[in-house]
Amino acid sequence: MSESTSAIYVSMATMLLVWVTIAIYLAQVSAQLRSLQRDLKGDPPGSAQQPDATTPQPTSVRESPSITADQWSWMAWYAALTYGCVAAPGALQRRQPGARAISRQPGDHDF
Amino acid sequence: MAQGPGSIGKLLVGVWLAGVTIATFVVIPPYQGLGDAGRIVIVHVPTAWVAVIAFTVSAVYSALYLRCRRPNDDAKATAAAEGGLIFTLLATLTGMVFSQIAWGVFWNWDPRQVTILILLLIYAALFALRSAIDDPERRRRMAAVYSLFAFVTMPFLMFVAPRMAESTLHPNCAFIKGSDCDGITLKIGHVGQIGDQKVQLLGLERHGDIAVAQVKVSTPGLASEAIVQPGYDLTTRSYTDRPTFPGQRFTLTLESVDLERGEARINMEAPGSGLLANQRTLWVFLASNIGFTMLFVWMFLVRSRVLSLEVQIAQRKVALA
Numbered sequence: 001m002s003e004s005t006s007a008i009y010v011s012m013a014t015m016l017l018v019w020v021t022i023a024i025y026l027a028q029v030s031a032q033l034r035s036l037q038r039d040l041k042g043d044p045p046g047s048a049q050q051p052d053a054t055t056p057q058p059t060s061v062r063e064s065p066s067i068t069a070d071q072w073s074w075m076a077w078y079a080a081l082t083y084g085c086v087a088a089p090g091a092l093q094r095r096q097p098g099a100r101a102i103s104r105q106p107g108d109h110d111f
Numbered sequence: 112m113a114q115g116p117g118s119i120g121k122l123l124v125g126v127w128l129a130g131v132t133i134a135t136f137v138v139i140p141p142y143q144g145l146g147d148a149g150r151i152v153i154v155h156v157p158t159a160w161v162a163v164i165a166f167t168v169s170a171v172y173s174a175l176y177l178r179c180r181r182p183n184d185d186a187k188a189t190a191a192a193e194g195g196l197i198f199t200l201l202a203t204l205t206g207m208v209f210s211q212i213a214w215g216v217f218w219n220w221d222p223r224q225v226t227i228l229i230l231l232l233i234y235a236a237l238f239a240l241r242s243a244i245d246d247p248e249r250r251r252r253m254a255a256v257y258s259l260f261a262f263v264t265m266p267f268l269m270f271v272a273p274r275m276a277e278s279t280l281h282p283n284c285a286f287i288k289g290s291d292c293d294g295i296t297l298k299i300g301h302v303g304q305i306g307d308q309k310v311q312l313l314g315l316e317r318h319g320d321i322a323v324a325q326v327k328v329s330t331p332g333l334a335s336e337a338i339v340q341p342g343y344d345l346t347t348r349s350y351t352d353r354p355t356f357p358g359q360r361f362t363l364t365l366e367s368v369d370l371e372r373g374e375a376r377i378n379m380e381a382p383g384s385g386l387l388a389n390q391r392t393l394w395v396f397l398a399s400n401i402g403f404t405m406l407f408v409w410m411f412l413v414r415s416r417v418l419s420l421e422v423q424i425a426q427r428k429v430a431l432a
């Protein structure tokens with residue numbers, strides 16, 4: 001694998017990392033929004049969760065739901081991807097002992 | 112039909128960013144000195160830029176909350192800060208990959224790396240603070256005040272502190288305190304200083320269209336000396352070879368050569384400098400900035416809506432209790 005090829009793979013992996021991060025965030029938040037909208041439409045006040053008068057109620061309500069098992073698995077997958085991306089340059093460099101990952105190519109464009 | 116404009120907006124953002132991604136690998140030429148690794152800058156800088164916008168939006172809504180005490184303002188401030196934190200994290204990670212390729216290490220405590228890490232920790236503490244307070248009203252108030260204080264540090268950490276540093280490898284105009292962004296012009300035999308390095312132009316030779324200079328470089332205290340030979344293409348008027356300063360990753364660049372007068376303008380650069388001088392790179396970079404800003408607006412709108420609904424549901428539950 002040439003130096004230029006390895007550099008382009010690392011650039012692609014880095015870009016993938018950015019898009020995956022944002023996609024996971026948007027997917028999670030959008031799913032949360034749909035769920036909340038369903039809750040708001042489906043549960044008119046006092047119908048489904050009518051509190052028992054004898055049950056003590058908490059003085060405050062947490063507004064953010066805790067992290068679900070699904071979210072943990074997403075995070076684990078993301079951590080693995082991040083590690084892969086960060087470790088890639090080192091691994092690629094080790095395949096070419098004594099060479100820098102990038103050097104000027106004779107055909108490079110002049111800026 | 113009510114979701115029509117929203118769906119079109121999302122589609123537009125998707126198509127725009129897909130175009131930017133393709134252009135990053137197809138339209139942009141490899142950068143001299145960095146090759147294909149220079150493409151990382153197309154996502155690295157916009158993520159940092161969007162983080163600045165996000166923290167500014169968060170501060171504005173925090174101030175609005177303190178003034179009007181509307182829970183929706185707090186929801187928007189939180190959504191923006193969350194977006195800012197994600198983009199700051201992405202800027203740090205993409206910067207680390209770039210750093211490994213350009214400088215040989217993921218993390219070398221470069222001033223800009225340190226300041227973005229501090230910013231990351233400051234805003235991470237905002238969410239730690241939010242999760243530590245149970246009373247919603249008190250949580251919103253404390254978070255708004257903290258957010259304003261955090262915002263005050265942001266311009267200093269992002270723009271001021273890195274420029275006050277004595278030395279940085281981060282692509283910038285003045286890499287070392289005292290260096291001239293325009294470089295220095297030397298006649299053959301003359302001595303000058305770039306940053307903390309003494310340089311002497313020993314000679315200029317012409318090999319066809321290429322001019323090669325012999326430059327003696329001396330480190331502070333004359334601890335070491337070396338002769339390097341940067342090249343310059345007289346037809347395209349750009350450098351052909353940029354040797355590194357001995358023991359450093361800064362490069363010595365010839366920016367202009369006048370063979371008749373026997374003089375050359377030389378400069379010190381870090382890898383990544385002058386990346387946007389190419390028009391194609393510049394346009395893709397600008398398109399990327401616009402795309403990431405639109406993406407942030409999308410994330411902000413969805414997340415602030417979620418937080419507002421959570422507030423509504425929580426208030427409803429409290430009212431029923």
